[in-house]
Amino acid sequence: MLQTDQYNINIGPIHPSTHGGLHVEAVMDGETIVDAIVHVGYVHRAVEKIAESRTYTQFIPYASRLDYLASHLPTMGYVQTVEKMLDIHVPERAEYIRIIMGEFSRIASHILFVGSLAIDLGATTGFTYCMRDREKILDLFEMTSGQRMIASYMRFGGFAEDLPEEFIPAARNFLKNIPQMFDEYNHLLSGNEILQARLKNIGVLSAEDAINYGITGPNLRASGVDYDLRKAEPYGIYDRFAFDVPLGEKGDNYDRFMVRLQEIEQSGRIITQALDQLPEGEIRAKIPRIVKPEKGLEVYHRIESAKGELGYYIVSDGGEKPYRLHVRAPSFINLMVLPLISRGGKLQDIIANIATLDPVLGEADR
Amino acid sequence: MSLNDIVFIALAGITLLAALGVVLSRNIIHSALFLVLTFLGVAGIYFQLNAGFVGLVQIMVYAGAISVLIIFAIMLVMDVEPDQTNLFNQSTPTIMAGGYVSVLLAAGLAGAIWFTKWPLSAVQVGDQGVEKLAGMLLGPYVVSFEVAAILLLVAVFGAILLAKGVEDK
């Protein structure tokens, strides 16, 4: 047998397909990956430390900047955590709007996932179509809060402002177009034989490994584990909606891709129901201007974000700033499985693996 | 001096210089690339002799072969500085042996060229070279042609087996 040398190749931190400052040190044998070492921290902004020097309210825009691709979800997680500390009851209408905005964020994030996967595999046009559809969601966000991506719209106890009049027709219009969007994605991407060959049976993550590594979110469900916090531990008013949890079978890249595509559909269902049931009324609970939880209060709250289980752990010392804030970032934990699923694959597979794990480095590095 | 002579001298010069480059380069990749140039020069001479088909076969086969050769060179000498991959062997017995062989070869070739009577054929090859070649290969010489092909195929399989190794059951 011909003996060959191994060599290291640095994928990133500056590389077209690492979705930000991710550095993967790949040990290669020819084009085959022997091992991959993940280095994170290039986008470290000390968000948790910043939280200690800001008041509870002032941290809201920073929370949005964790997962900037689905900014309403991390904000929702943070806001709900503090509400849990203060025992605030959010008005009905605000709860429904939170669901609507959160699910729209999830759709935006998943559409971007589809697009970035397409461009990582070399299908540039798939990316532009996905961006085109995502823009429509961003338009909705801009309508409500004036910001497209990092909308700081949520507040403790509800929202800053009520929905504008034109929002509901526009949202319904978007939902109406989802089947057409899907047609396009299915024909251009998921039905494409080249793409299937690139994704099927690549980067297989068994259910057992996924649980052991603490993988959550669509990546876990792609491995066939039926675990969705919206069903398993409904927060907010998620128990009022009927929706399915799409599951994969093998846990390969194609399953991860398809699970997210189906989740877009389910999120659309949730939004439709929420829009139908949306009650009139108050948009924000009465809360003190300065938020001061009791001394010694410790709260952990988790939500199902677009990338997985996003948890906030906050300790209060009775002051107006958190004593300690920790974020359980799903992207960070999901990324750690990259070496496991990449070993033995080709160089081109590791690109697909990074893309289907769908990390957002702002959240992974914090 | 006719146009033909000028072209011949240019081609022969390129070929010889490139051949020297093959021998004298210290970097094995450079040697391989000079070898490409040598073959291209030879192909040019074939063209001049109105044997276009042979010349093109020369180009096509050697372009592929040389790139593979370069890859082997890269694979085999990767750990060394590229500038030191094709050094002369300094030991006296090797130089002696090499010199002896090359003198013998040169003498043999010179003798052969000198004593052979080169017959001048009145037949113009013209444009029909390819057809004639095809007729010969698939007519009188079909058996030897096929045998050679099978031999090459076996060699390819052997090479793949050697490179990949047989998995133990």
Add this chain to the structure above:
Amino acid sequence: MEHFFVNTAHALVAWLTGLGLAPGWADLILLVVQWIAVIIIVILNITVLIWLERKVSGFIQQRLGPNRLGPFGMFQTIADAIKLLTKEDIVPSQTDRMIFKTAPMVFIIISVMLYVVIPMGDGMEIVDLNVGLFYFISIGSLSTIALLMAGWGSNNKWSLLGGMRSVAQMISYEIPLAFSLLGVVMITGSLRMSDIVAAQSNIWFVVLQPIAFITYFISATAELNRGPFDMPEAEQELTSGAYTEYTGMRWALFFLAEYTNLVAVSALMATVFFGGWQGPWLPSWLWIIIKTYLILNVFFLIKWTFPRIRMDHLMSFSWKFLIPVSLANILLTGAGIEVLMRMGW
């Protein structure tokens, strides 16, 4: 209009011999003039072509494409070329300088050489070689060396991977490329381009040889390193593959050569499968331009639609599918010819 270029060439030769030049020398000068004309046309054509590709890809993606410089943004490529020419020419210090610098030149020379045998109209070949088709294939295969030189000379792991990929890919795809053209050669009974065009006066070979056409199309895309087979470049994986370290005009030369190859292969496809310069009403040289550009648009559409194939799939596709299919096509063609000959055609 029809014989404008041919007549010009004849007039030039007549004028040169009238000056007292030997016929051989006059032909040589004509050859040089034709050669230079081809190079100029190719390069001018490519500025249009790059603009066209950007425009078409823009339309595919529901964008407008370049539209700032000149009418419909037509001068964008020229502006880009000027920018690239004035850019600093960086040669990284650890490169193999000789190889690094010559690689783009080798590439562009090889791709311009392809045009020698393409009939660009009725009687408008530079040289009507008796082995024209074979010339095209074998010269085209030389561009492997250029990419390998770029990959090795850059002394960069990404580049080397790109170079290695290009060798593996191009050597594998040369075989189906040649075999698919063999069917046409068997019907025509000649490797001469003018004979191939003449044989299509009644029916195009794309009708007679559909399998050969498809295999040729696929393997030509791979030979050209175009999407979805753009392994050596592979922006998303290899950053830019063999071209990673190149800047300014050297980098532009690579692209120029790639597009030159693209036009040459499309023109060959038009010649071999779509009746060449033959067509009603319009002058012959206009017909080949029209056909070539239509084929180019198909190449664009494919590149901008499909994801990139994985390297090992690419190789097995060639060895396990394309080569057997093209061999079967040869067998089929032979049997067909034999049957037709028995029937007394």
Add this chain to the structure above:
Amino acid sequence: MYGTGLLKGLGITLKHTFEREITQQYPEQMPVLPARFRGNLQLDFQDCIACEMCTKVCPNGVLSLESVRDDKTNKKKLMSYSIDFQYCMYCNFCVENCPKHCLHFDHNFELAAYDRENIKKVYQRPQELVTDLPEEIVAAEEKNQKRISVMIGALQKDAPKILGKLLEDEEKGKVLAAALASDQDKLEKIAVMMVEDIEKAKKVAGALANKAAKDHPKEGNVVA
């Protein structure tokens, strides 16, 4: 059949090729912005009561203001208000918390600037509102203005001497005076600084003098 997926994909792209383009040609065609769009932060100067709610609530310290207390009415008067946009996160907290609703975002989003100084937006108290201030402040301000104009006059008359004194180095003073002779703006700025903050004036003048000495070393004023 294998390959139909590929053909369908080609069909999609081919269909879109002949559809209308969706991109906006931005500088010519401005985007239609929703009512709540957060562009440039604006302040209605008259309405501000300098309560500092906005500066307290801002997560990044973008906002800062200067105010004076009117002893008679015991109310604060805003002197200047500055917005440092380079740190702004557009979270809207300041707008929401303003009790007088005098902050709002307008729809101008073209905020890019070539240097950081130009990103910062400073509102000075407008001239017509100066009379609104308590008397002693108005008087102090007038006095200040007078001192500045005197200083400018002095500088124009005998720059080398005054600058030399400022820099405690006559040679440097000469160099600087020569450099500033053609630049009235800078001269006036230094004059203002000398009146308001002599330490800063020293620093700035020193830096300018060094620069001038470097730029024109041949004019016989080489600084040792």
